Amino acid sequence: MKKFLVIIMMFAALTGFKRGTTHTISGTVYSADDKLPIPGVTVLLKGTSTGTQTNAKGSYSITVPDGSATLIFNFIGFQPQYINIGSKTKIDVYLKAASSALNEVVVTAYGIQRRKDVTGSVAQVKSSQMIRGLVSGVAVNGAPGAAREVKIRGISSYGYLAPAPAEDNESYKGITENSFTNAASTPLSTFSVDVDAASYSNVRRFINNGQLPPADAVRVEEMINYFIYNLAGPTDNSPVAIHTELSSAPWNTKHRLLRIGLKAKTIATKNLPASNLVFLIDVSGSMSSANKLPLVQSSLKMLVDQLRPQDKVALVVYAGAAGVVLPSTGGDKKETIKNAIDNLSAGGSTAGGEGIKLAYKIATANFIKTGNNRIILATDGDFNVGASSDDDMEKLIEKKRESGIFLSVLGYGMGNYKDSKMETLADKGNGNYAYIDNITEARKTLVSEFGGTLFTVAKDVKLQIEFNPAKVQAYRLLGYENRILNKEDFNDDKKDAGDMGSGHTVTAFYEIVPAGIKDDYMVSVDPLKYQKNEVKVAASGSSEMMTIKFRYKEPVSSVSKMSQAVVYDKPVDFKLTSTDFKFASAVAEVGMLLRDSKFKQKASFAHAIATARAGKGDDSEGYRSEFIRLAESAKLLSKGTELAKVSDDE
Structure with missing residues (x-):
């Protein structure tokens, strides 16, 4: 009898330590109305914080435990869909449009705010911190990680809270629209x-x-x-x-x-001149969140994979002070470069001006006379030590650009994001400026458009x-x-x-x-008193x-x-215009609507969306389909009139 009990106990112990197994599920999420793929759909494993989002082509991939489990598919303007996984490895989903428009009030990590007052945003971060809810990217009041039910016009969806940013202090350069x-x-x-x-x-x-x-x-x-x-x-x-x-x-x-x-x-890439690159990376405390320095690291490692033996890279960082992490290293030493990138961590204040000076010094020391000499700055732009204002940055860069070294800027993050400063840096530094909000955008900028981004x-x-x-x-x-x-x-x-x-x-x-x-846009002025101002237009x-x-x-x-x-x-x-003409004009129309331009005239989201569909063309990368979805979401966001209701009931 004792032997029998020992065997049972051993069996129980062994089964207690049995390692759970997982499998990967992939698929594509489509609109049930038009069968087009939907980018940006939140895919969440019910009861957990495990999740992902669909890419520009509407595709997703998620690893889940074996056994009984449910995936929740959510996207703005569509009804959430719950699907039991079972033993499936491929699940395509068709979301149905929600019958109600979004509300005038948006539920955010800061509390309930009227849409017109919202100038910040909830961050788009790694899957363990992803925002859950009826609207993709909407968080509600409560402690991060707590489950809440979001109710909008009676439609509810369970979700998890993403941590709110420490501050909401984004800055954008004011724009006065061109007039007629x-x-x-x-x-x-x-x-x-x-x-x-x-x-x-x-x-x-x-x-x-x-x-x-x-x-x-x-x-x-x-x-x-x-x-x-x-x-x-x-x-x-x-x-x-x-x-x-x-x-x-x-x-x-x-x-x-x-x-x-x-x-x-x-x-052709093989015919491009040799590159002398300096990665200038902001590692200050403001870069610690998941959609900043970790995304910077992933982005730059993709760029490293594009380098050739004749290219070389140095790594400069700045926080309270600036320093060289990696001296100029050949592009064939990819493991060395990636290890240096992986070892970065964030903390401290932000001496951006000192970092830029040091980066130019390193780039100058390794200058290639007939090559591509470029600094790639990765930051949220929140400089607060030394030369930090937009004017300071502009004067600094204007002095340095005569050296023949270009400056490209990769912007990351939100909440304290300084768009105005980074636009100025790229403009005055003879470079380009991209905002990297996710790894798909990093691939587009640094891999798909590698030559256009880096080689003038x-x-x-x-x-x-x-x-x-x-x-x-x-x-x-x-x-x-x-x-x-x-x-x-x-x-x-x-x-x-x-x-x-x-x-x-x-x-x-x-x-x-x-x-x-x-036309109403043709305005007249009084004649000048001291000179003739009549302009004769010759037939x-x-x-x-x-x-x-x-x-x-x-x-x-x-x-x-x-x-x-x-x-x-x-x-x-x-x-009879080209598909490109139609699509580009639709993007312009949506831009005017988002700006609430006084020159929008008869523009409408419905018209722009129809025009964009007519101009979608081949769209092999899925970016035009993504735009159509964004325009549809913007249309819903612009029409809301009721308050969002938040329920604490679980």
Whole structure:
């Protein structure tokens, strides 16, 4: 009998220590209405904090324990769906649209706030801290990690709270929208070409977290230029080709919409010049959260994988002071570089100015005369020691850019995010600026668009358009408010302007009031007293509407070159425009709506969404489908009128 009891006890002990097994489930989440994939869907293992999100193509992958378990699929504007896993390894889900719109009040980690007062956002962080609820990215009152039920118009969903950021102190440079300009009195429009796309991914972060972005966070040109457009590259020795397309403006059919498209030549990676890179990483205390330094580390390691033996990388960090973590190291020493990145940790104050000075010193010491010399700054922009104001940073960078070293900025995080400072740094440092809100965005910026992000083929790129007053009564440039130049700056080679990288595309839109159209945007002023101010518009039999002049410098040259193109007054029907024209105009329309532009006229989310669908095209990467979903979410967020109700009942 004793032996029998011993055997039973041994069996119980062994089974008690049996290790649980897991398996991975993957699939795609679609809309039940149109069968399109939905990016950004929260996938949560019920009763746990284990979760993930769908990528740009609507796909997900999650590891779960064997046995009885349930996955919860949530996304803004859709009914949550609960699916028992069983032994399945592949689960495709079709979400049904919720019957009610979202509310005027958003439930956030800060408490209940009216949407118009919300300027911050709940962070998008690693799966163990992910925000759960009916609306993807919405947290409710209570301690982080506590379960709560979110009720919006009677629809409820269980969720887990994400920790709230320590502060809500984001900063954005104020934007005064371009207005309509009289072509007779001011026929020239001049601006610096810009290829940054940070605003789009930042706007996406707000919307995915259940909030509309602050108006000044929406830079229309950056939203448009987030996407790749199908333009032909130059056929001659020029680094950039110019394309134009003219049709009616979707939000006012009496007006015309001109698209100017630029396409930089594409250089194969193996033929790109050697790179001298300095990773300048903010490791101050403000970078400690999961969507900051850990995401920086993952991002830069993906970039390291793209390096060649002829490339070299140094690693500089700054917190209360700046220091060199890794001296310039060959690109074939990937393990060494990655280990240095992995060993970083956050803490202390933020001496950003000192870090930038040291990074330029290291880059200068390892300068490659005919190569790509670039500093890549990864930060939330919250500098608070030494040179820290926007003006301080601007003066510092302007002194350093003459060295031939470019500065690119990768922005991370939220709550204390300083968009205004980072836009200034990239602009004045002859570099580009991207906002990295998740690992998918990091892959897009540092892997898919590696050449365009890091290798400049044309610098100080400027456009100057001369409008023919006989054909154009007035015009308005959509976006680029921070890139406007004086007319005399166009021929001034000392005037800094934007840069274009290998394979990059740039799109700019002009809204045009044709001659002879009666329009509310044409304002009159009293005649001048001391001089004649009458501008006579000569009747012209020419069908030329405008001339576009394009000026640029080769990457190692200080002397610019110029080319030009003529646009004729021959608009095509909007239905016959290219898919790129339709899609880009839809992005512009949504941008105006998010800014609540006084020039939005008859723009609407419904019209923009329909136009974007018509212009979706091939969309192999899924980014256009993602935009359509964001526009649908923004439409719901803009319509809410009732208060959100939070229940503490479990």
